[in-house]
Amino acid sequence: MITLDHHPSGRHFLQIPGPSPVPDRLLRALSLPTIDHRGPEFAALGKRVLSGMQQVFGTQHPVVIYPASGTGAWEAALVNTLSPGDAVLMYETGHFASLWQKMARRLGLVPEFLARPGTCAATGLPLSWRHGVDAALIGERLRADPGHRIKAVCVVHNETSTGVTSDIAAVRAAIDAAGHPALLMVDTISGLASADYRHDEWGVDVSVSGSQKGLMLPPGISFNALSPKALEASRHAGCAKAFWAWDEIVEMNRTGYWPYTPNTNLLYALSESLDLLLTQGLPAVFARHQRWAAGVRAAVQAWGLPIQCADPAVCSPVLTGVVTPAGVDADALRALIHRRFDLSLGTGLGKVKGRMFRIGHLGDCNDLTLMAALSGVEMGLRLAGVPLAGSGVQAAMDHFAGHPAPDGPAAG
Numbered sequence: 019m020i021t022l023d024h025h026p027s028g029r030h031f032l033q034i035p036g037p038s039p040v041p042d043r044l045l046r047a048l049s050l051p052t053i054d055h056r057g058p059e060f061a062a063l064g065k066r067v068l069s070g071m072q073q074v075f076g077t078q079h080p081v082v083i084y085p086a087s088g089t090g091a092w093e094a095a096l097v098n099t100l101s102p103g104d105a106v107l108m109y110e111t112g113h114f115a116s117l118w119q120k121m122a123r124r125l126g127l128v129p130e131f132l133a134r135p136g137t138c139a140a141t142g143l144p145l146s147w148r149h150g151v152d153a154a155l156i157g158e159r160l161r162a163d164p165g166h167r168i169k170a171v172c173v174v175h176n177e178t179s180t181g182v183t184s185d186i187a188a189v190r191a192a193i194d195a196a197g198h199p200a201l202l203m204v205d206t207i208s209g210l211a212s213a214d215y216r217h218d219e220w221g222v223d224v225s226v227s228g229s230q231k232g233l234m235l236p237p238g239i240s241f242n243a244l245s246p247k248a249l250e251a252s253r254h255a256g257c258a259k260a261f262w263a264w265d266e267i268v269e270m271n272r273t274g275y276w277p278y279t280p281n282t283n284l285l286y287a288l289s290e291s292l293d294l295l296l297t298q299g300l301p302a303v304f305a306r307h308q309r310w311a312a313g314v315r316a317a318v319q320a321w322g323l324p325i326q327c328a329d330p331a332v333c334s335p336v337l338t339g340v341v342t343p344a345g346v347d348a349d350a351l352r353a354l355i356h357r358r359f360d361l362s363l364g365t366g367l368g369k370v371k372g373r374m375f376r377i378g379h380l381g382d383c384n385d386l387t388l389m390a391a392l393s394g395v396e397m398g399l400r401l402a403g404v405p406l407a408g409s410g411v412q413a414a415m416d417h418f419a420g421h422p423a424p425d426g427p428a429a430g
């Protein structure tokens with residue numbers, strides 16, 4: 019633990035799925051002097067980060083940057099496009115989908131929460147929290163809405179509470195096949211810049227993201243990527259909005275400025291992050307996360323513990339959820355590992371609290387930092403008396419040694 023009066027030696031291992039470890043180059047950029055946000059240099063920075071974010075989202079259309087956490091950008095997506103009383107079809111993939119649904123209700127919308135029915139016999143967990151979005155369920159529900167009362171479909175791309183991704187192109191296809199005009203809104207707060215994401219190509223109307231996950235920044239800024247259809251909807255939407263309203267922001271952003279004081283120093287860091295990501299190339303960044311995820315899953319399988327994601331085709335490249343055996347409190351285990359090894363793991367959220375923990379493999383990681391994290395987990399599991407089938411550390415070493423990174427040190 020790092021506090022003002024306690025400095026353990028070595029680095030703290032922040033292996034939660036956001037905030038993720040921040041590269042030193044970004045930390046240094048954060049410490050540059052704050053400049054006049056109405057001055058001449060600022061516009062170049064503003065334009066640079068806006069255009070870089072368009073590349074990361076995969077869009078030609080406007081991206082909005084808010085000085086807020088991801089939750090603010092969730093609200094912005096809803097209030098810019100919808101009117102009080104509008105029906106919204108949301109899909110329960112886990113805790114974050116549940117929170118977005120709760121927010122929609124608080125805003126006076128009428129969310130309907132679809133979920134894959136049933137409970138997993140082996141773990142007792144809801145099946146909906148072990149699988150991705152079932153696009154067929156969405157298509158079926160939309161076909162039963164011939165009057166088009168449903169105004170938007172909202173799904174989470176990378177459900178950070180479970181470590182499961184969803185096929186967004188399949189959701190778009192299901193909406194189109196139903197001939198339904200609902201907007202498609204996607205939370206890719208933890209997916210963007212780590213997992214493949216294509217706002218325009220997948221036909222997303224509003225994408226929501228945040229700074230402290232794949233973009234490797236500290237928390238504090240968040241994003242909406244828009245479609246022409248979303249912009250059109252925003253001209254008639256009846257929800258009250260002022261700070262979140264896209265029109266004034268998009269208008270001023272054309273010149274590289276904001277209608278209010280933007281988060282100048284975080285934008286310096288964002289500029290560095292975009293430079294890192296786009297220089298490496300997004301396909302290489304996505305492949306790197308897939309490879310880390312495969313190594314971590316090899317470890318969990320060797321321990322003989324269930325991976326929360328029950329469908330190998332959609333396991334998250336960003337984090338891995340590990341289900342603890344019945345009777346082993348995952349939070350007590352996390353606390354033990356934190357106390358003994360200065361390693362932070364993600365807690366189980368909502369319906370899976372105490373039943374699982376999460377290993378983040380996003381942000382400024384490499385094979386050896388992940389090996390250290392897995393060692394901490396394995397030592398903690400043994401100290402907690404959890405019976406293990408074998409050594410996950412050995413399995414991960416074998417995986418990483420046997421699968422050289424295409425863009426790794428040896429390739430350079």
Ligand SMILES: *Cc1c(COP(=O)(O)O)cnc(C)c1O
Pocket residue numbers: 036087088089090114174176177178205206207208228231237
């Ligand atoms: C982190 C996260 C959020 C919440 O973002 P905040 O920055 O904490 O407000 C929402 N959805 C997903 C999928 C997330 O990973």
